[in-house]
Amino acid sequence: MQRYPDKGAVIVTGAAQGIGRRLALGLAAEGIDVLIADWNAEKGEAVACEDAPGAGRRLFAQTDVADEESCRRAVAVATEAFGGVFGLVNNASIFSTLTMRPFWEIPGDEWDRVQAVNLKGVFNMTRAAREPLVASGEGAVVNIASSTILFGRANYAHYVSSKAGVLGLSRAMARELGPHGVRVNTLTPGPTFTEIERATVTPEQKAAMIEQQCLKRAGGPDDIADAIIFLLSRQARWVTGQLLNVDGGMVTH
Numbered sequence: 001m002q003r004y005p006d007k008g009a010v011i012v013t014g015a016a017q018g019i020g021r022r023l024a025l026g027l028a029a030e031g032i033d034v035l036i037a038d039w040n041a042e043k044g045e046a047v048a049c050e051d052a053p054g055a056g057r058r059l060f061a062q063t064d065v066a067d068e069e070s071c072r073r074a075v076a077v078a079t080e081a082f083g084g085v086f087g088l089v090n091n092a093s094i095f096s097t098l099t100m101r102p103f104w105e106i107p108g109d110e111w112d113r114v115q116a117v118n119l120k121g122v123f124n125m126t127r128a129a130r131e132p133l134v135a136s137g138e139g140a141v142v143n144i145a146s147s148t149i150l151f152g153r154a155n156y157a158h159y160v161s162s163k164a165g166v167l168g169l170s171r172a173m174a175r176e177l178g179p180h181g182v183r184v185n186t187l188t189p190g191p192t193f194t195e196i197e198r199a200t201v202t203p204e205q206k207a208a209m210i211e212q213q214c215l216k217r218a219g220g221p222d223d224i225a226d227a228i229i230f231l232l233s234r235q236a237r238w239v240t241g242q243l244l245n246v247d248g249g250m251v252t253h
């Protein structure tokens with residue numbers, strides 16, 4: 001079976017670095033055209049131009065997922081350049097730049113911005129892409145949450161809440177888009193060590209996280225990207241409204 005539709009692209013938000021970057025390169029390696037939608041123009045352009053194998057074309061569109069009009073522009077760029085959109089991965093997030101602190105010390109405006117990007121960004125982008133996803137006849141949306149919603153990680157309350165919201169939103173959207181042939185799933189990555197150094201994870205904390213996993217190595221962006229690619233593919237054609245936890249068995253869900 002051919003794994004993907006012949007026509008159309010996948011939009012990956014937050015693909016200028018980390019998991020999103022790895023996913024954009026992985027999709028292109030599978031021959032899929034990708035729109036890299038990220039607010040970071042310098043890094044986003046670099047991913048679009050990066051020397052990497054694969055027949056899939058890569059195009060960058062500067063996008064703020066918290067802004068509805070910006071999302072609509074990104075979708076228009078993808079449909080015009082690639083003739084349609086069959087996949088959307090809502091991966092953009094305020095994450096690696098967050099400072100960890102107890103919930104009573106999180107400034108209110110920081111709480112609001114995290115919800116606006118991490119949760120409303122999923123709402124904005126999926127609304128903007130709905131028509132081409134439906135038109136593709138086999139659209140797939142993958143929303144990236146976090147395994148922290150399954151165990152409630154301390155000192156990240158705004159982040160954990162926003163990602164728990166993504167799970168509820170995904171399930172509701174799966175119900176509403178299913179009758180139109182569009183699948184919507186949530187993927188919860190566990191600790192994933194990308195090219196971005198995070199001051200919030202010390203070597204001792206990293207070792208402690210690995211100790212909690214069934215598989216005793218650090219998770220990397222390829223581990224997550226491959227699972228997302230599965231959910232986008234026809235191999236997952238009967239999977240919708242589900243949560244796929246990808247964390248080396250840190251949480252058995």
Ligand SMILES: NC(=O)c1ccc[n+]([C@@H]2O[C@H](COP(=O)([O-])OP(=O)(O)OC[C@H]3O[C@@H](n4cnc5c(N)ncnc54)[C@H](O)[C@@H]3O)[C@@H](O)[C@H]2O)c1
Pocket residue numbers: 013014015016017018019020037038039040063064065066090091092093094095096097117144145146147148188189190191192193194196
């Ligand atoms: N790395 C991990 O350990 C881990 C664990 C669980 C969940 N996740 C989730 O996986 C996803 C990717 O993680 P990562 O480690 O690659 O994150 P990251 O912080 O390295 O990258 C996030 C990307 O989102 C972009 N972005 C931020 N705000 C944006 C906005 N308003 N509009 C458009 N783009 C915006 C950033 O420019 C960046 O390219 C995120 O949703 C994150 O919450 C990551």
